[in-house]
Amino acid sequence: MTRQMTGAKMVVQALKDQGVNVVFGYPGGAVLPIYDEIFQQNDIRHILVRHEQGAVHAAEGYARSTGKPGVVLVTSGPGATNAVTGLTDALMDSIPLVVFTGQVPTFMIGTDGFQEADTVGITRPCTKHNWLVRDTNELSDKIHQAFHVATSGRPGPVLIDIPKDVQFANGAYTPPAKANTGHYAPRLKGDKARITELADLIENAKRPIFYTGGGVINSGPAASQLLRELVDATGFPITSTLMGLGAYPASGKNWLGMLGMHGLYEANMAMHDCDLMIAIGARFDDRITGRVDDFSPDSTKAQIDIDASSINKVIHVDLPILGDVGHVLEDLLKIWKSRGRKVKKDALEKWWGQIDDWKARKCLTYVNSEKTIKPQYALQRLEALTRDRDRYITTEVGQHQMWAAQFLGFEAPNRFMTSGGLGTMGYGFPASIGVQVAHPEALVINVAGEASWLMNMQELGTAAQFRLPVKQFILNNERLGMVRQWQELLHGERYSHSWSEALPDFVKLAEAFGAKGIQCRDPAGLDDAIIEMLEHDGPVIFDCLVEKHENCFPMIPAGAPHNEMLMGEADTQDVIGAKGAVLV
Amino acid sequence: MSALHIKKGTSKHSAYDLKNPNADVIETHTLAVVVDNEAGVLARVIGLFSGRGYNIESLTVAEVDQKGHLSRITIVTTGTPQVIEQIKAQLGRIIPVHEVHDLTVEGASVERELALFKVSGTGDKRVEALRLADIFRANVVDSTLESFVFEITGTPEKIQAFAELMRPLGLVEVARTGVAALSRGA
Numbered sequence: 001m002t003r004q005m006t007g008a009k010m011v012v013q014a015l016k017d018q019g020v021n022v023v024f025g026y027p028g029g030a031v032l033p034i035y036d037e038i039f040q041q042n043d044i045r046h047i048l049v050r051h052e053q054g055a056v057h058a059a060e061g062y063a064r065s066t067g068k069p070g071v072v073l074v075t076s077g078p079g080a081t082n083a084v085t086g087l088t089d090a091l092m093d094s095i096p097l098v099v100f101t102g103q104v105p106t107f108m109i110g111t112d113g114f115q116e117a118d119t120v121g122i123t124r125p126c127t128k129h130n131w132l133v134r135d136t137n138e139l140s141d142k143i144h145q146a147f148h149v150a151t152s153g154r155p156g157p158v159l160i161d162i163p164k165d166v167q168f169a170n171g172a173y174t175p176p177a178k179a180n181t182g183h184y185a186p187r188l189k190g191d192k193a194r195i196t197e198l199a200d201l202i203e204n205a206k207r208p209i210f211y212t213g214g215g216v217i218n219s220g221p222a223a224s225q226l227l228r229e230l231v232d233a234t235g236f237p238i239t240s241t242l243m244g245l246g247a248y249p250a251s252g253k254n255w256l257g258m259l260g261m262h263g264l265y266e267a268n269m270a271m272h273d274c275d276l277m278i279a280i281g282a283r284f285d286d287r288i289t290g291r292v293d294d295f296s297p298d299s300t301k302a303q304i305d306i307d308a309s310s311i312n313k314v315i316h317v318d319l320p321i322l323g324d325v326g327h328v329l330e331d332l333l334k335i336w337k338s339r340g341r342k343v344k345k346d347a348l349e350k351w352w353g354q355i356d357d358w359k360a361r362k363c364l365t366y367v368n369s370e371k372t373i374k375p376q377y378a379l380q381r382l383e384a385l386t387r388d389r390d391r392y393i394t395t396e397v398g399q400h401q402m403w404a405a406q407f408l409g410f411e412a413p414n415r416f417m418t419s420g421g422l423g424t425m426g427y428g429f430p431a432s433i434g435v436q437v438a439h440p441e442a443l444v445i446n447v448a449g450e451a452s453w454l455m456n457m458q459e460l461g462t463a464a465q466f467r468l469p470v471k472q473f474i475l476n477n478e479r480l481g482m483v484r485q486w487q488e489l490l491h492g493e494r495y496s497h498s499w500s501e502a503l504p505d506f507v508k509l510a511e512a513f514g515a516k517g518i519q520c521r522d523p524a525g526l527d528d529a530i531i532e533m534l535e536h537d538g539p540v541i542f543d544c545l546v547e548k549h550e551n552c553f554p555m556i557p558a559g560a561p562h563n564e565m566l567m568g569e570a571d572t573q574d575v576i577g578a579k580g581a582v583l584v
Numbered sequence: 585m586s587a588l589h590i591k592k593g594t595s596k597h598s599a600y601d602l603k604n605p606n607a608d609v610i611e612t613h614t615l616a617v618v619v620d621n622e623a624g625v626l627a628r629v630i631g632l633f634s635g636r637g638y639n640i641e642s643l644t645v646a647e648v649d650q651k652g653h654l655s656r657i658t659i660v661t662t663g664t665p666q667v668i669e670q671i672k673a674q675l676g677r678i679i680p681v682h683e684v685h686d687l688t689v690e691g692a693s694v695e696r697e698l699a700l701f702k703v704s705g706t707g708d709k710r711v712e713a714l715r716l717a718d719i720f721r722a723n724v725v726d727s728t729l730e731s732f733v734f735e736i737t738g739t740p741e742k743i744q745a746f747a748e749l750m751r752p753l754g755l756v757e758v759a760r761t762g763v764a765a766l767s768r769g770a
């Protein structure tokens with residue numbers, strides 16, 4: 001016999017049945033019945049954010065650091081439209097989210113009612129799927145389906161729009177086991193013949209490279225484990241996108257570092273010169289490929305991906321394997337082992353010799369200073385002082401993000417949360433809140449720039465209210481550093497609106513919210529200041545005043561291939577042609 | 585522009601069997617997409633085409649399975665082989681999409697379109713219009729002393745040819761349904 005309950009109660013019941021224990025949200029008129037139900041229970045914790053965008057990014061941080069879907073509850077109209085940036089961010093980075101929005105009652109839809117917006121219309125292109133539920137009897141079914149869609153295949157954000165009358169009305173509740181989750185069931189196993197062919201390619205490769213991405217992390221911890229096993233067993237070098245950092249440990253002996261626009265010289269050169277590229281859960285993003293015409297011209301390319309549309313989208317792939325990374329790697333390892341674990345040892349040795357020559361360029365070298373803190377130095381010290389801690393890192397977007405990827409080492413998956421595809425300034429602070437909620441005892445640091453951080457600074461209220469000891473490590477150069485860098489390289493050093501005027505006193509700002517503020521401008525005092533930050537049990541804003549005009553290197557200039565990297569200031573004269581200038 | 589340097593034969597097992605990813609040849613393909621007949625599903629398909637900059641030459645949609653709540657969308661689109669493959673993959677990602685068939689490559693298929701033509705005129709032109717309509721097996725579905733409405737069914741090419749003939753004979757209005765297509769055989 002089915003249980004009857006109101007739509008609002010159903011939302012809470014379905015969340016419980018889906019194992020959800022945290023919701024990030026902000027109340028409003030069209031979700032009041034659901035908030036009333038949340039008030040009357042203790043199983044699900046509600047984190048009240050200060051802006052709906054913050055709720056979605058916090059849920060992203062929660063999802064990425066746990067592997068579980070993040071849940072958001074916001075009201076209709078502005079509540080829903082404020083969530084759009086977060087939804088788009090989650091779609092680009094394949095983060096599983098289930099977002100609930102209130103809607104005006106069904107009989108008012110289309111009348112331009114108060115706080116009415118066409119939420120399913122607006123969010124159709126920025127969700128994996130969305131639903132407007134008009135009948136309470138269908139609500140629980142749709143919620144269970146939403147969790148299924150968000151977490152199956154290539155994960156992504158989904159949205160359920162619930163009119164207020166549907167929340168009030170009674171209907172039959174369907175438990176998850178009886179729910180109709182539809183026909184959506186992406187194939188997990190890869191084609192055996194193709195996987196065998198990949199084993200052939202591995203046996204015969206002379207200059208191979210693993211190019212891994214966020215798909216490895218999304219596939220779950222087992223996939224990262226299998227990847228490590230495969231890398232160790234073959235002895236092949238491995239590089240990763242920004243999204244995939246941590247799947248293979250930074251301390252691993254085959255690690256080349258991140259690749260791409262601000263990736264390491266050895267990683268990009270190896271990508272360019274390889275004869276076998278094995279792309280695993282990576283989608284040949286334009287930050288990775290540089291000029292596609294000259295992308296790794298002499299390699300055979302194999303790609304493992306669960307999303308058919310990621311294959312042959314920008315780069316032609318010779319051996320595509322459609323399937324879940326974990327499942328395919330398991331089969332690949334089995335086949336490769338059963339055939340005697342063969343690789344071309346001599347050729348590989350030569351290849352590693354070449355890679356060591358590239359490594360010898362020491363592409364991350366920078367000129368340090370005793371007078372001002374260099375951002376790279378700040379991150380090196382942060383790394384040294386936190387490396388052994390149970391540590392999670394989030395970032396905002398810009399130079400500091402790339403330096404964090406270059407100078408911090410990630411030993412495990414789900415430890416680095418950053419906005420990769422969409423490049424959302426304002427992501428890192430709320431994301432750090434979501435991570436801290438999921439891991440209350442862990443050290444959570446948001447590496448930020450002052451401009452990005454200000455975009456969602458209102459979440460300081462959230463951190464203070466819930467006593468979340470997030471550390472905001474702000475590399476403050478009083479500039480939009482990456483914009484400034486591009487203006488220097490591309491726009492004749494005309495720094496149009498790329499400096500931060502009227503910055504707040506970050507120490508006082510922290511104190512105004514009951515948090516701790518620390519300012520540091522002296523390299524000699526940096527370690528003590530960082531330790532002070534780490535030892536404070538509560539949220540900290542660390543205002544690290546750094547060199548204002550530091551550029552982020554190495555860099556593949558827009559419109560250039562992998563083997564034409566800029567290694568430092570001396571390389572920057574007239575490097576970007578008119579064709580490159582139109583690229584972002 | 586051959587910069588991808590794809591080795592001959594290395595693509596033979598590609599899931600998408602690309603002929604030549606660098607070809608600038610624009611091909612026309614007819615796709616049949618079976619979808620759940622639910623609110624917004626057409627908007628999802630159209631939004632995909634507009635959002636990613638793909639072309640729609642013709643689009644028809646109607647429920648084909650009432651019990652299963654399934655609709656069939658027939659889309660005629662154009663693009664390079666790589667773009668066509670990408671369109672199919674992107675369509676396949678839409679959650680309510682059950683099947684995507686490329687009728688242009690999956691063996692022989694039949695395509696039909698229905699069109700209504702209003703032709704107004706008197707005297708010789710009117711007689712000529714009627715005579716040509718007979719040749720094209722178009723039916724007269726409305727008539728006044730100065731006008732006909734013809735109903736014609738056929739391939740898009742046949743309908744185009746009929747339109748060209750009617751133009752000098754007083755064509756004033758056309759309504760076309762877009763293409764419906766099925767693969768041949770069982």
